[in-house]
Amino acid sequence: MSSQITIKDIAKALNISASTVSRALKDHPDISRETKEAVNNLAAKLRYKPNAVALSLKNSKTNTIGVIIPEVVHFFFSSVISGIEDVAYDAGYNVMVCQSNERYAREIINAQALDSNRVEGALVSVSKETHDFAHLLYLEENGIPLVFFDRAPEELDVDKVIIDDCKAAYNATTHLIETGCRRIAHLAAPQTLGIGIQRLAGYKLALEDHGIPYREDWVIVADSFELAGDATRNLMHLPIPPDAIFAVNDMTAVGAMKTLQRMSIAVPQKVAIIGFSAGFFSDITTPTLSSVDQHGYEMGVEAAKLLLQRIETPVEGKHKTHYIDTHLVLRESTKRKS
Amino acid sequence: MSSQITIKDIAKALNISASTVSRALKDHPDISRETKEAVNNLAAKLRYKPNAVALSLKNSKTNTIGVIIPEVVHFFFSSVISGIEDVAYDAGYNVMVCQSNERYAREIINAQALDSNRVEGALVSVSKETHDFAHLLYLEENGIPLVFFDRAPEELDVDKVIIDDCKAAYNATTHLIETGCRRIAHLAAPQTLGIGIQRLAGYKLALEDHGIPYREDWVIVADSFELAGDATRNLMHLPIPPDAIFAVNDMTAVGAMKTLQRMSIAVPQKVAIIGFSAGFFSDITTPTLSSVDQHGYEMGVEAAKLLLQRIETPVEGKHKTHYIDTHLVLRESTKRKS
DNA sequence: ATAATCATCGCAATCGTTTGCGGTTACGTT
DNA sequence: AACGTAACCGCAAACGATTGCGATGATTAT
Numbered sequence: 001m002s003s004q005i006t007i008k009d010i011a012k013a014l015n016i017s018a019s020t021v022s023r024a025l026k027d028h029p030d031i032s033r034e035t036k037e038a039v040n041n042l043a044a045k046l047r048y049k050p051n052a053v054a055l056s057l058k059n060s061k062t063n064t065i066g067v068i069i070p071e072v073v074h075f076f077f078s079s080v081i082s083g084i085e086d087v088a089y090d091a092g093y094n095v096m097v098c099q100s101n102e103r104y105a106r107e108i109i110n111a112q113a114l115d116s117n118r119v120e121g122a123l124v125s126v127s128k129e130t131h132d133f134a135h136l137l138y139l140e141e142n143g144i145p146l147v148f149f150d151r152a153p154e155e156l157d158v159d160k161v162i163i164d165d166c167k168a169a170y171n172a173t174t175h176l177i178e179t180g181c182r183r184i185a186h187l188a189a190p191q192t193l194g195i196g197i198q199r200l201a202g203y204k205l206a207l208e209d210h211g212i213p214y215r216e217d218w219v220i221v222a223d224s225f226e227l228a229g230d231a232t233r234n235l236m237h238l239p240i241p242p243d244a245i246f247a248v249n250d251m252t253a254v255g256a257m258k259t260l261q262r263m264s265i266a267v268p269q270k271v272a273i274i275g276f277s278a279g280f281f282s283d284i285t286t287p288t289l290s291s292v293d294q295h296g297y298e299m300g301v302e303a304a305k306l307l308l309q310r311i312e313t314p315v316e317g318k319h320k321t322h323y324i325d326t327h328l329v330l331r332e333s334t335k336r337k338s
Numbered sequence: 339m340s341s342q343i344t345i346k347d348i349a350k351a352l353n354i355s356a357s358t359v360s361r362a363l364k365d366h367p368d369i370s371r372e373t374k375e376a377v378n379n380l381a382a383k384l385r386y387k388p389n390a391v392a393l394s395l396k397n398s399k400t401n402t403i404g405v406i407i408p409e410v411v412h413f414f415f416s417s418v419i420s421g422i423e424d425v426a427y428d429a430g431y432n433v434m435v436c437q438s439n440e441r442y443a444r445e446i447i448n449a450q451a452l453d454s455n456r457v458e459g460a461l462v463s464v465s466k467e468t469h470d471f472a473h474l475l476y477l478e479e480n481g482i483p484l485v486f487f488d489r490a491p492e493e494l495d496v497d498k499v500i501i502d503d504c505k506a507a508y509n510a511t512t513h514l515i516e517t518g519c520r521r522i523a524h525l526a527a528p529q530t531l532g533i534g535i536q537r538l539a540g541y542k543l544a545l546e547d548h549g550i551p552y553r554e555d556w557v558i559v560a561d562s563f564e565l566a567g568d569a570t571r572n573l574m575h576l577p578i579p580p581d582a583i584f585a586v587n588d589m590t591a592v593g594a595m596k597t598l599q600r601m602s603i604a605v606p607q608k609v610a611i612i613g614f615s616a617g618f619f620s621d622i623t624t625p626t627l628s629s630v631d632q633h634g635y636e637m638g639v640e641a642a643k644l645l646l647q648r649i650e651t652p653v654e655g656k657h658k659t660h661y662i663d664t665h666l667v668l669r670e671s672t673k674r675k676s
Numbered sequence: 677a678t679a680a681t682c683a684t685c686g687c688a689a690t691c692g693t694t695t696g697c698g699g700t701t702a703c704g705t706t
Numbered sequence: 707a708a709c710g711t712a713a714c715c716g717c718a719a720a721c722g723a724t725t726g727c728g729a730t731g732a733t734t735a736t
Contacts, residue, residue: 004456004480004481004722006721006722006723007722007723007724008722008723016685016686017685017686018723018724019685019686019687019688019724019725020684020685021723022722022723022724023685023724023725026724029683030685031683031684031685032683032684032685035684035685049450049453050454050722050723051395051454051456051722051723052455052456053391053394053395053400053455053456053721053722054395054691054721054722054723054724055722055723055724056691057389057391057392057395057691057692057721057722057723058690058722058723059691059723059724062391064455071420072410072416072419072420073416073417073420073618073635074416075411075413078410078411078412078416079411081410081411082410082411082437085435085436086437086439089436089444089447094436094451094455095435095436096402096432096433096435097419097423097433097434097435098423098427098432099420099423106427109427112387113432115387116387116388116390117390117391117402117432118342118389118391138385142342143342225621251618254622258622261624280411280619281618281619281622284592284595284596284619284623285622285624286599286623286624297411342692344691344692344693345692345693346693355715355716355717356692356694356716357693357694357695357716357717357718358715358716360692360694360695361695361715364694367713368714368715369713369714369715370713370714373714373715388692389692391691391692392691392692392693392694392721393692393693393694394721395691395692395693395720395721395722396692396693396694396720396721397693397694397721398721
């Protein structure tokens with residue numbers, strides 16, 4: 001109904017100019033005490049609040065950062081958002097959230113929306129469909145700093161906050177080996193995603209370092225609760241079924257676990273399972289799920305911090321890659337070291 | 339680096355006025371074909387994109403809606419956000435997400451931020467600390483339509499999209515009764531929250547309707563995974579321990595389940611459990627968790643739709659309360675009807 | 677008495693875009 | 707030759723706030 005109170009309204013009511021009101025509000029020395037008091041009183045009474053849109057236009061500062069994320073409904077991603085939001089809040093920034101729903105086309109629209117809205121920076125985790133990054137890199141060319149997190153384009157000179165997926169996968173696989181498993185399968189992410197490639201690489205490396213031959217039929221692309229079912233059944237019907245599964249994320253791991261239980265295969269005695277993400281629900285399965293904790297909240301915090309830094313002082317030379325530490329959370333779905 | 343391309347840049351390059359460029363871009367009949375082509379070509383080449391901030395100021399339309407939510411990292415809430423974002427996306431709106439972290443003070447700041455940024459509407463689920471709603475109602479007085487979801491102020495004439503908590507709790511409790519449970523405990527939310535009150539009410543009503551006496555010592559305020567542990571232990575150490583637990587949300591239910599399992603109490607044989615929310619992880623516990631599905635995504639969709647409607651045609655008379663249907667998802671943590 | 681200083685405030689431009697209104701051509705008509 | 711009329715385009719104001727610069731009046735200094 002009543003439109004917002006503006007400086008002009010105050011000026012008109014007091015019979016002074018808008019400039020004076022503006023200066024009075026920010027305690028400029030040019031303004032007399034009485035005027036200041038009158039202005040401040042009226043402003044308080046009318047509950048004047050500066051129009052952030054007008055300020056954005058004037059200062060070319062929107063105090064907003066954008067986030068493009070594949071899916072909000074995801075323990076890991078929502079943790080990241082939480083971290084981002086907290087940092088942004090402390091720095092006086094607002095957060096605009098767009099979800100690509102894992103679709104390339106929508107990610108492009110999202111990027112354009114952020115561009116049009118002149119966000120001061122963007123945090124991006126790319127969709128599974130995304131192979132070309134021009135729509136994102138364009139933001140940076142356009143003066144909008146860009147920080148990728150988790151799913152970042154491989155071999156591109158951009159700022160990223162990621163985990164060392166290869167190392168984490170290596171550690172997870174090694175743990176399976178050290179607890180006596182020898183026939184280790186891997187439920188992998190699509191090899192279009194950097195994390196898919198890296199985690200597979202870490203898996204292979206661990207096998208190699210421990211003198212265990214790599215078997216192609218033990219690696220299946222399956223990265224969701226649903227896909228894990230079929231994949232696991234197929235694995236267990238192989239002539240030589242695996243005795244452990246390293247899943248690319250927790251939902252996949254849980255899908256595998258549930259399927260094994262339905263097949264009356266004991267976890268971890270017959271088949272050990274380790275996941276990736278350490279979402280909340282790795283705590284609540286039975287058995288509880290061993291997993292690689294990739295610290296989503298912290299990743300959000302670091303990504304947002306790096307972005308704010310880039311906003312204040314644009315990149316000088318090389319871009320930065322910040323690694324978030326991971327660690328194995330050992331629970332009941334893997335065996336103990338002897 | 340290079341600041342954004344504006345209409346003026348195009349005008350200057352083509353030696354025409356900004357007005358002409360503006361009109362050419364929107365195919366105004368006053369502009370000649372050649373000029374239009376020249377403008378459109380250059381605009382495409384320079385990748386001109388209208389400055390949304392300037393448009394917002396000019397039209398007093400920011401094409402942005404705000405969301406204030408207690409916590410992003412929460413299956414239910416992130417589902418709601420997802421629904422909101424999808425509807426907003428389809429309608430060409432952007433979404434600004436603020437989390438209160440369950441704190442009243444922060445919620446106030448959030449509301450002011452939305453106000454300053456002239457969002458066109460706000461979707462709010464209040465924090466546990468919030469008893470006074472002035473900071474939110476003020477938005478509506480100020481011309482910013484307001485729709486509450488899930489956690490809405492009781493007995494206030496506002497738009498809300500909620501579930502019938504009382505009825506849902508009644509159904510959940512009734513199911514426990516119909517499957518043979520007689521000593522039913524309730525892990526409740528704080529009685530400051532409407533949902534806390536309503537769910538307790540539904541629980542009581544179900545007992546009453548089935549001639550089961552209400553026992554105060556079987557109701558404990560505990561609404562998190564952590565709090566559920568102690569509460570459950572206390573319940574089971576009562577002279578007459580319960581044979582069923584109705585938990586105010588899934589995390590609490592899972593906390594109770596885990597605790598019971600640690601106490602070697604069979605679920606559902608000795609103690610049945612039913613939760614509330616039907617988060618993804620109700621599927622992955624062992625046994626899987628029976629729960630009230632409150633359809634978070636759909637709630638987000640409906641809330642966003644109602645808000646967009648209010649934005650287009652401001653409220654006429656009474657506010658509306660939209661109920662999202664719930665239904666019981668019966669899994670393994672409750673017994674079967676005989 | 678005149679000039680200089682100070683306190684206090686307003687004008688106007690600016691950010692990027694839109695749009696009513698008016699102005700300038702060139703053409704056709706009588 | 708004189709006027710009407712399209713066709714095309716630019717001026718300027720507006721959205722709300724900020725800010726350099728100049729203006730005003732009053733006080734002080736010379």
